[in-house]
Amino acid sequence: MTEEWINQATSLSRKADGRYLTAQESRALDAGNRLLELLPVAEQIAQPGISGFLVGAIAVGASGAIYFGANLEFPGSNLLYTVHAEQAAVLNARIHGEIWIRRIAVSAPPCGRCRQFLNEIQGAEDVEILTETVKPARLAEWLPHSFGPTNLAVTSGMLTPRENPIAAPAGPLDDLVQRAWEAARHCYAPYTEVYAAIALLFRDGLIITGQSIENAAFNPSLLPLQSALVDVALRGLQAAEIATAALVQAANGLVDHEASTRELLAAVAPRAQLKVTTLPAEAPISTRRSAEP
Ligand SMILES: [Zn+2]
Numbered sequence: 001m002t003e004e005w006i007n008q009a010t011s012l013s014r015k016a017d018g019r020y021l022t023a024q025e026s027r028a029l030d031a032g033n034r035l036l037e038l039l040p041v042a043e044q045i046a047q048p049g050i051s052g053f054l055v056g057a058i059a060v061g062a063s064g065a066i067y068f069g070a071n072l073e074f075p076g077s078n079l080l081y082t083v084h085a086e087q088a089a090v091l092n093a094r095i096h097g098e099i100w101i102r103r104i105a106v107s108a109p110p111c112g113r114c115r116q117f118l119n120e121i122q123g124a125e126d127v128e129i130l131t132e133t134v135k136p137a138r139l140a141e142w143l144p145h146s147f148g149p150t151n152l153a154v155t156s157g158m159l160t161p162r163e164n165p166i167a168a169p170a171g172p173l174d175d176l177v178q179r180a181w182e183a184a185r186h187c188y189a190p191y192t193e194v195y196a197a198i199a200l201l202f203r204d205g206l207i208i209t210g211q212s213i214e215n216a217a218f219n220p221s222l223l224p225l226q227s228a229l230v231d232v233a234l235r236g237l238q239a240a241e242i243a244t245a246a247l248v249q250a251a252n253g254l255v256d257h258e259a260s261t262r263e264l265l266a267a268v269a270p271r272a273q274l275k276v277t278t279l280p281a282e283a284p285i286s287t288r289r290s291a292e293p
Helices: 002-013 023-029 036-043 085-095 112-118 175-184 224-234 258-268
Strands: 018-021 056-061 066-070 101-106 128-130 196-202 207-211 242-251 273-280
Touching: 002 018, 002 023, 002 036, 018 023, 018 085, 018 224, 036 056, 036 066, 036 101, 056 085, 066 085, 066 224, 085 101, 085 112, 085 224, 101 112, 175 196, 175 207, 175 224, 175 242, 175 273, 196 224, 207 224, 224 242, 224 258, 242 258, 258 273
Parallel strands: 101 128, 242 273
Antiparallel strands: 018 066, 056 066, 056 101, 196 207, 196 242
């Protein structure tokens, strides 16, 4: 019966725009109460080309819909580019407009980096974490004495809808750059204000975008290309089929995504071309406050 139930969940979860169950589908399957049993569905998305470990995560959004995610590793590049299952599941929820995560189930206890990543959600302390081996508990218990957005006077979070003050590129834009620019307007980069996104054109004409997602502690931040590759994996697409990528970033000298994007793109899609559009930062960098109390 469980195998049949998992097969049903697997087929319902496969959508053209990602891997998830709507709130209605989740209710019909009683999936919200059986998240740990559903982890094999998430693990099917994993691309563990370095570790060989399949890690799955399932995030329940504020809407009641549930979002699958898994670890993505990129052989031939750098371990730093690895995306963890929790990051993929939360990005999946973000792509579909969720503004909060009620709970997240994971194949193994979340690593320190993922706890820090989850802490970038507004209201993160109340996100419940479920694993096979540890009693369900709120993030506040998994990550006590945390450092997060509020320490840097950022009152929103990575799932809060945003409209960034990014300048429009001069002159007529090709479609791909236009899509990247539109995505950059909604990225989460409150710490550097280097608003950035990428648009990937596949050989069959499909375009996938990904946005920069920053973190108060900087290191669990995601490049636009990492975010886009999560979407590529969730849709069951092959990154090697990317023909062209357009990176748009608002430059202010604090960070530059071009070199790392080139490196990761070369590993996943060696034949792809990269176009980079740099925009002047329109708004001055906000006055930064000390992280010290
Ligand atoms: Zn992790």
